[in-house]
Amino acid sequence: MENNELIPVYHFCVVHQVEISFIDVLQQYGLVEVMKIDDNSYLKESQLADAERYVRMHYDLDINIEGIEAIRHLLEKLDQVQQQNRSLQNRLGRYESPAEAPSYGA
């Protein structure tokens, strides 16, 4: 890697055995952000996990780009709902198994 934060798209494609055009399409759909530096294309390291997930969805599960886009949207919603659910469960914990309150005499 030339830079710890940037992954050459070419390198990514070689490792995953995917066409560079696949990354271009992901970029067109706003699923990843590709940076151009001196005519070379790079992915941010923070996007690697997402890019690998899209590769699996497309090549392993035969999901087209529109489907991946819809799934991403739904997974984001799912994440929000899970966070909300967690927060509500934590609040609900207040009312479960009534507290054995310590006795404080006057």
Add this chain to the structure above:
Amino acid sequence: MAFIDYYEILGLNKNATADDIKKAYRKLARKHHPDLNPNDKDAHKKFQQINEANEVLSDPEKRKKYDTYGKDWQHAEQYENARQSAGGGAGGSRGYSGGGGEAFDGEDFSSFFQSMFGGQGGGRSGRQGKFRGQDYNAELTLSLTEAFATHQQTLTVNGKHVRITIPAGVENGQVIKLKGYGAPVTNGGPQGDLYITFIIGNLPALKRSGNDLFMTADIDIYTAVLGGELTLDTLSGKVKLKVVPGTQNGSQVRLKGKGFPVYRKDGQFGDLYVVFNVKVPVNLTDEQKALFTQLAALK
């Protein structure tokens, strides 16, 4: 070690064609793939099962062996020895890689599979590279008292000791990412990350809701009527609380800044809510009854 019915897992009968197996597998993989079911352990487990079933049934050699022995799979080793001496070889099959940062390899196969096919799992062809190291997931259980203060803990993840600083105010179910603490890779890519999920329970006498704490304080009827002072044990130490005369059962007071620390905001705290539980005296003596009667008559 129990026999595993791979046909049942894929919803097929024994006459299924290679195409039937492929279709059934693909359908189930789409449903249970970890990438589409994040944080769902049941889906992950199911995905491992269908991947294993496909690994066997989509490989003619393995399927033949599986079909031949079935529930008598313990004899498979003898079969294998005979097969190897006859010069046979195991073929590879195409399987899916696990998602969600959770690698799927031979180690994820059941002991039934390992016993029958040994190290033949994961003989996949085609694209299976992984540029980024595998992410690790771990759970860390903390008491409410531990989550109250910033402290350090050492975790053991995949045999490695990781010392982390846990900021005060971390919440139940919260996930933090430790970049680069996942699995290494050999192809020049970055190391995976470590995700830690915190499990934090309440104390019997103290409940947490966000940054606020709630507790119940019992007071006798005399304190409720005449007022008084209580000393409460809180996570930050003892707190004196004035009870105003005429305090009603179930009423609550807020002690500002005596709640839980706000995550990553030094010096900021939530509030402590104290709910009064007025205890009415029982088993009165004759003298007490007389005095209450006298009191009632004054009303």
